[in-house]
Amino acid sequence: xxxKDFFQKVYEIVKQIPYGKITTYGAIAxxxxxxxxxxxxxxxxxxxxxxxxxxAHRVVNRKGVLTGKHHFQGTNLMQQLLESEGIKVKDNVVQxxxxxxxxx
Numbered sequence: 001x002x003x004k005d006f007f008q009k010v011y012e013i014v015k016q017i018p019y020g021k022i023t024t025y026g027a028i029a030x031x032x033x034x035x036x037x038x039x040x041x042x043x044x045x046x047x048x049x050x051x052x053x054x055x056a057h058r059v060v061n062r063k064g065v066l067t068g069k070h071h072f073q074g075t076n077l078m079q080q081l082l083e084s085e086g087i088k089v090k091d092n093v094v095q096x097x098x099x100x101x102x103x104x
Contacts, residue, residue: 006032006034006037006040006044007043007044007047007048009032010028010032010040010041010044010045011044011048011051011053011054013028013031013032013104014028014045014048014054014055014056014058014059015053015054015055016104017055017058017059017102017104018102019085020085020086020087020100021058021100021101021102022058022059022060022064022082022087022094022097022100022101022102023058023059023060023101023102023103023104024038024059024060024061024062024101025038025039025041025042025045025059025060025061025062026038026041026062027103027104028041028059028104029041031104038062041059042067042068045059045068045071046068046071049071055081056068056071057072057077057078057081057082058082058085060094063093063097064093064094064095064097065092065093065094066078066079066082066089066092066093066094069092079092082094087100
């Protein structure tokens with residue numbers, strides 16, 4: 001049952017990411033109190049596929065790379081969602097990362 005609790009904690013944080021902002025798997029893991037569990041945050045987001053309440057497109061890796069993009073339908077959906085919120089993406093990397101970063 002611990003995995004489910006972890007996933008729910010991830011979802012609660014991801015729902016708080018403001019429109020036009022991004023955060024990282026690691027920042028979410030740190031906020032939950034499991035700083036070494038960034039990969040598990042990714043698993044949780046993958047499991048949330050199809051749940052529109054969870055803006056998983058706003059979570060990138062610590063370098064701003066859209067590492068989760070292959071989990072979205074279409075080849076560029078994650079990038080398109082971010083760009084629709086005003087976030088600049090080039091070659092699968094968020095530009096001006098610090099400008100858009102949100103610390104949970």
